[in-house]
Amino acid sequence: xxxxxxxxxxxxxxxxxxxxxxxxxxxxxxxxxxxxxxxxxxxxxxxxxxxxxxxxxxxxxxxxxxxxxxxxxxxxxxxxxxxxxxxxxxxxxxxxxxxxxxxxxxxxxxxxxxxxxxxxxxxxxxxxxxxxxxxxxxxxxxxxxxxxxxxxxxxxxxxxxxxxxxxxxxxxxxxxxxxxxxxxxxxxxxxxxxxxxxxxxxxxxxxxxxxxxxxxxxxxxx
Amino acid sequence: xxxxxxxxxxxxxxxxxxxxxxxxxxxxxxxxxxxxxxxxxxxxxxxxxxxxxxxxxxxxxxxxxxxxxxxxxxxxxxxxxxxxxxxxxxxxxxxxxxxxxxxxxxxxxxxxxxxxxxxxxxxxxxxxxxxxxxxxxxxxxxxxxxxxxxxxxxxxxxxxxxxxxxxxxxxxxxxxxxxxxxxxxxxxxxxxxxxxxxxxxxxxxxxxxxxxxxxxxxxxxxxxxxxxxxxxxxxxxxxxxxxxxxxxxxxxxxxxxxxxxxxxxxxxxxxxxxxxxxxxxxxxxxxxxxxxxxxxxxxxxxxxxxxxxxxxxxxxxxxxxxxxxxxxxxxxxxxxxxxxxxxxxxxxxxxxxxxxxxxxxxxxxxxxxxxxxxxxxxxxxxxxxxxxxxxxxxxxxxxxxxxxxxxxxxxxxxxxxxxxxxxxxxxxxxxxxxxxxxxxxxxxxxxxxxxxxxxxxxxxxxxxxxxxxxxxxxxxxxxxxxxxxxxxxxxxxxxxxxxxxxxxxxxxxxxxxxxxxxxxxxxxxxxxxxxxxxxxxxxxxxxxxxxxxxxxxxxxxxxx
Numbered sequence: 001x002x003x004x005x006x007x008x009x010x011x012x013x014x015x016x017x018x019x020x021x022x023x024x025x026x027x028x029x030x031x032x033x034x035x036x037x038x039x040x041x042x043x044x045x046x047x048x049x050x051x052x053x054x055x056x057x058x059x060x061x062x063x064x065x066x067x068x069x070x071x072x073x074x075x076x077x078x079x080x081x082x083x084x085x086x087x088x089x090x091x092x093x094x095x096x097x098x099x100x101x102x103x104x105x106x107x108x109x110x111x112x113x114x115x116x117x118x119x120x121x122x123x124x125x126x127x128x129x130x131x132x133x134x135x136x137x138x139x140x141x142x143x144x145x146x147x148x149x150x151x152x153x154x155x156x157x158x159x160x161x162x163x164x165x166x167x168x169x170x171x172x173x174x175x176x177x178x179x180x181x182x183x184x185x186x187x188x189x190x191x192x193x194x195x196x197x198x199x200x201x202x203x204x205x206x207x208x209x210x211x212x213x214x215x216x217x218x219x220x221x222x
Numbered sequence: 223x224x225x226x227x228x229x230x231x232x233x234x235x236x237x238x239x240x241x242x243x244x245x246x247x248x249x250x251x252x253x254x255x256x257x258x259x260x261x262x263x264x265x266x267x268x269x270x271x272x273x274x275x276x277x278x279x280x281x282x283x284x285x286x287x288x289x290x291x292x293x294x295x296x297x298x299x300x301x302x303x304x305x306x307x308x309x310x311x312x313x314x315x316x317x318x319x320x321x322x323x324x325x326x327x328x329x330x331x332x333x334x335x336x337x338x339x340x341x342x343x344x345x346x347x348x349x350x351x352x353x354x355x356x357x358x359x360x361x362x363x364x365x366x367x368x369x370x371x372x373x374x375x376x377x378x379x380x381x382x383x384x385x386x387x388x389x390x391x392x393x394x395x396x397x398x399x400x401x402x403x404x405x406x407x408x409x410x411x412x413x414x415x416x417x418x419x420x421x422x423x424x425x426x427x428x429x430x431x432x433x434x435x436x437x438x439x440x441x442x443x444x445x446x447x448x449x450x451x452x453x454x455x456x457x458x459x460x461x462x463x464x465x466x467x468x469x470x471x472x473x474x475x476x477x478x479x480x481x482x483x484x485x486x487x488x489x490x491x492x493x494x495x496x497x498x499x500x501x502x503x504x505x506x507x508x509x510x511x512x513x514x515x516x517x518x519x520x521x522x523x524x525x526x527x528x529x530x531x532x533x534x535x536x537x538x539x540x541x542x543x544x545x546x547x548x549x550x551x552x553x554x555x556x557x558x559x560x561x562x563x564x565x566x567x568x569x570x571x572x573x574x575x576x577x578x579x580x581x582x583x584x585x586x587x588x589x590x591x592x593x594x595x596x597x598x599x600x601x602x603x604x605x606x607x608x609x610x611x612x613x614x615x616x617x618x619x620x621x622x623x624x625x626x627x628x629x630x631x632x633x634x635x636x637x638x639x640x641x642x643x644x645x646x647x648x649x650x651x652x653x654x655x656x657x658x659x660x661x662x663x664x665x666x667x668x669x670x671x672x673x674x675x676x677x678x679x680x681x682x683x684x685x686x687x688x689x690x691x692x693x694x695x696x697x698x699x700x701x702x703x704x705x706x707x708x709x710x711x712x713x714x715x716x717x718x719x720x721x722x723x724x725x726x727x728x729x730x731x732x733x734x735x736x737x738x739x740x741x742x743x744x745x746x747x748x749x750x751x752x753x754x755x756x757x758x759x760x761x762x763x764x765x766x767x768x769x770x771x772x773x774x775x776x777x778x779x780x781x782x
Contacts, residue, residue, distance in 0.1 A: 035466040045708040046700040052430040112367030113326030122320040125335030
């Protein structure tokens with residue numbers, strides 16, 4: 001059936017202000033948001049929207065669907081839906097967010113293994129029970145849906161860097177091999193400002209449960 | 223125009239590119255990476271769910287050996303692999319993997335802390351390391367960390383469109399900044415092309431949008447040979463529904479039985495010994511034959527049956543996929559899933575030597591963009607092995623070359639004018655086919671005529687139609703300057719069409735069935751005439767095809 005989607009438009013090279021545009025598309029039960037956006041992008045090639053893998057691996061297609069942060073490839077399309085770029089992010093064009101603020105920040109997170117002494121033998125004996133949280137954090141594809149859903153980040157970016165950045169750091173905190181003191185980094189990211197509301201966990205398409213991991217990190221540093 | 227200088231320029235930031243960069247930077251040369259999109263969000267590696275195959279001390283299965291891994295790879299490749307390359311990759315994989323673990327990768331462990339192994343089609347023993355269903359991302363993440371530590375600059379959203387040669391030697395590379403359309407000129411002594419394959423040129427494809435053969439065409443445009451291009455691997459298990467998932471990874475071979483419309487586990491008729499765990503070419507062609515002979519599923523595939531697999535194992539080994547099943551309403555405990563083959567991997571690629579150099583001084587390549595390792599068909603879990611080792615050696619070779627030949631070059635800024643003209647020509651074109659439509663036509667020709675099952679007549683038509691399409695201009699609908707995705711698609715189409723022509727020409731030349739190349743008009747393997755590699759190169763607008771004998775250096779001479 002034919003239906004419409006209301007899509008956020010903004011080209012900083014042309015537009016004074018953002019606006020919404022209605023697009024008609026052919027909707028079938030079971031289709032996801034990505035189906036609709038691909039269809040629409042074919043009729044209007046100026047629509048700025050990025051996707052890569054079509055199946056949750058690339059982390060590029062995060063958008064707000066009727067106010068909720070989702071991966072377009074993982075969310076069912078809804079007739080009459082409203083699609084916006086991830087909330088709180090700078091926009092490159094239309095639905096494409098500017099990732100540079102996160103990549104700049106990432107450089108200071110020291111996202112690599114730091115140890116005082118190299119392992120005596122490789123492969124090392126590593127107990128899987130001690131790597132459960134590491135594995136969870138390793139699922140992150142950096143789509144930033146969690147950050148766009150975080151009420152603290154949306155209100156006070158300068159205080160709290162958002163759950164995604166903390167999860168990236170968490171991977172190394174939960175790595176038993178790592179000797180770096182990452183407490184300061186977590187403090188700098190504003191981990192104490194987290195209110196454990198669970199919005200990030202609800203937004204995560206990879207079932208990482210950032211909220212629980214952040215809580216564990218807080219407990220560790222007590 | 224932006225002008226940048228480095229010793230070694232790495233093109234592509236997937237696993238092979240990052241490994242090259244990491245290795246090159248150890249040799250006291252300046253390294254830079256350019257990537258067509260956002261790093262860690264593009265390329266094939268981050269999508270790899272499977273495992274990385276290697277035989278190594280500390281995880282070697284009883285009876286297994288590196289020689290056995292070499293043998294499996296060559297048998298899988300139907301004897302036309304470059305055995306020197308296979309030997310090198312297999313023998314150096316252990317060190318590469320151990321190095322990765324030093325950098326912080328985590329592979330799945332058993333409760334006693336030792337490595338857990340997995341196997342898949344084509345391997346004689348369990349020898350592959352993995353992490354849930356995202357080992358590829360874990361590899362990229364680990365290497366990205368190493369590169370951050372080394373302070374290697376990454377230029378994201380830059381598409382390289384030309385390698386600059388002077389007197390037949392690499393002097394730099396030119397391209398375009400995708401976000402701003404600013405022209406980019408990199409002055410460098412050597413390059414490592416690590417841009418992956420061209421599988422996205424097929425209508426049914428499980429690949430990300432980036433795999434458009436950009437590096438293959440950089441090499442082709444420099445006059446280098448592309449080898450074994452007729453061999454495109456079709457992953458047998460792609461979704462058929464819903465539309466946005468069409469072609470994507472629908473299942474893993476190790477947890478399913480394949481059934482035809484009569485409910486029969488039909489692989490018994492094709493390879494009773496290994497059944498579903500045979501190589502991917504045998505699976506794909508068996509499935510398409512079932513479909514052709516009227517025993518397919520309603521949507522044109524066959525049925526994947528997981529009902530014999532413990533749901534707990536399913537959830538543990540493939541959590542992401544189980545989630546997708548639920549979303550599209552497929553209950554793997556009760557129902558079966560319709561699946562069909564989908565373009566997955568390009569075995570062919572740039573002609574390289576065993577140090578991953580090419581015939582052009584300063585031009586190196588790594589990963590899927592290269593030929594040689596996989597022959598006529600890639601054994602599962604060997605791709606990640608290949609990118610690690612080829613990346614490592616290419617990075618080493620490129621940096622040594624650069625260190626011995628420090629600078630002295632200056633590239634004239636005029637060099638980028640060619641690229642400016644190419645872009646303006648697309649903007650100026652008043653006639654031609656819209657970019658989207660152009661891409662659809664290209665994908666359709668390849669899928670229908672150069673797909674899983676091929677024949678001479680169809681291939682002749684494909685070559686003719688593709689050449690005609692290559693001469694047809696593309697027309698932009700979106701005239702925006704700055705960020706214009708349609709323009710990038712048009713540039714990618716120019717690459718895909720050239721790569722597609724080499725695939726079709728090579729497939730047309732190989733009048734036999736071997737590995738992933740299945741000719742219905744020549745159904746058997748013809749070792750007398752085709753134990754050869756097919757080389758395709760381009761001089762101006764002419765494509766030249768040449769056959770060369772395979773050297774059975776380590777394995778196969780007694781069998782064939």
